[in-house]
Amino acid sequence: MNALSRELxxxxxxxxxxxxxxxxISHYIVIEGTYAExxxxxxxxxxxxxxxxxxxxxxxxxxxxxxxxxxxxIEDVFxxxxxxxxxxxxxxxxxxxVDESDGKLILKEKPHLDVLRVELRFPIEDVxxxxxxxxxxxxxxxxxxYTLEKNYYxxxxxxxxxxxxxxxxxxxxxATEESLVEAMFDGIARSVLADVILELAERxxxxxxxxxxxxxxxxxxxxxxxxxxxxYFDEDAIEDFLKELQTLGYLKVKGNRIWx
Numbered sequence: 001m002n003a004l005s006r007e008l009x010x011x012x013x014x015x016x017x018x019x020x021x022x023x024x025i026s027h028y029i030v031i032e033g034t035y036a037e038x039x040x041x042x043x044x045x046x047x048x049x050x051x052x053x054x055x056x057x058x059x060x061x062x063x064x065x066x067x068x069x070x071x072x073x074i075e076d077v078f079x080x081x082x083x084x085x086x087x088x089x090x091x092x093x094x095x096x097x098v099d100e101s102d103g104k105l106i107l108k109e110k111p112h113l114d115v116l117r118v119e120l121r122f123p124i125e126d127v128x129x130x131x132x133x134x135x136x137x138x139x140x141x142x143x144x145x146y147t148l149e150k151n152y153y154x155x156x157x158x159x160x161x162x163x164x165x166x167x168x169x170x171x172x173x174x175a176t177e178e179s180l181v182e183a184m185f186d187g188i189a190r191s192v193l194a195d196v197i198l199e200l201a202e203r204x205x206x207x208x209x210x211x212x213x214x215x216x217x218x219x220x221x222x223x224x225x226x227x228x229x230x231x232y233f234d235e236d237a238i239e240d241f242l243k244e245l246q247t248l249g250y251l252k253v254k255g256n257r258i259w260x
Contacts, residue, residue, distance in 0.1 A: 001152040004174040013167050014157040014248070024147040027124040029131070031138040036114035041137040045130045051084075051120055058084040059113045071104045091116040156187065157248065159194035189231045192222050194245060197238075201251055201260045207242070208256055211235060 001017050008015045031038065031048070035055065042048040062077060062085060078085030089105065092098040095116060099106045121143065127134060134140050154174075156167045164187035171180060196217060197210070204210040215235065222229040233241075245251050252259040 001154055004154045004171060007170050008154065008156065008167055011166060011170060013163050013170075015167070016155050016157060018153040018155055019150060020153065021148065021150045024145075024149055026145045028121040028143045028145070029124055029127050029134060029140050030119060030121050030143050031134065031140045032117065032119040033138070034115055034117050038118070038120070038138075039114075045127075045133055045137075047122055047127050047130065048120070048134075051122070054084050055088060055118065056113060058082070059088055061085075062088060063110060066107050068107050068109060071106045074100070074103055074105055077105055087118055087120070088116070091118050156183075157244075159191050159245070159248065159250070161188075161191045161195075164188070164191050185229060188222060189229060190241075192220055192229075193231055193233065193241065194250065196220055197242070197245065198250060198260060201258050205258050206256050207253060207258055210258060211238060214238060 005015055005017050033041075035052065038048065039052050042052055066072060078089060089098065092111070093100065095111055097107070097109045097111050099108060124142070154171070156164065158164055158167065168180065168184055168187060171183065175183065197214060200210050200213050200217075204213050214233075218232060220231040222231065242251070242253055246253055250260070
């Protein structure tokens, strides 16, 4: 965080660091049973059918070159990001078909996938449209995971498109791909919103008139070759954004008057 902030500052890009302790709360619907039982009950419930199809493909891949009595390194069978294989290895161990010792997995037998007992978890937002069917067919349970995390941010205090793009290039060496994509859209949206506000402020020198004209433009649409970004906002958010533009020196607001 501090290294990124220093590099941005050297490039003349205003920024500030921020630390925040915040919870991450996730809700999951959990169903369990043998693979055959779940498959029989899953008809018409797309997320469950897709998950079970993925498990079958994963099972075939695991067993393809694994002979009874031979061992494999855990990392050779699955990694932490491969949830399907993790579920299957857990099921195989619970069925005593696989032993684990010193980071090695030893295959004792090859049970049919249908008889393996598996537990499937679905983020609740992925199955919201199927909750009644899940309740009727699977008697599911719900698991809530609460994680308290400390997050570190570098906030770029610029709305100029060139400076935003320069900041994104610098951040590529420091940020995750996910956070970089989010920052890219945030930067584009803020830059476009600032341009529209400054354009309108040239014609509307009273804040109430500017706000009215801006709300009539919502959403502001940014068109690309194959994508579109819709920028939505409310009046309270614009009030704060005007203060930010004033801090950055783009305009001045005093009472109901605006100067650009």
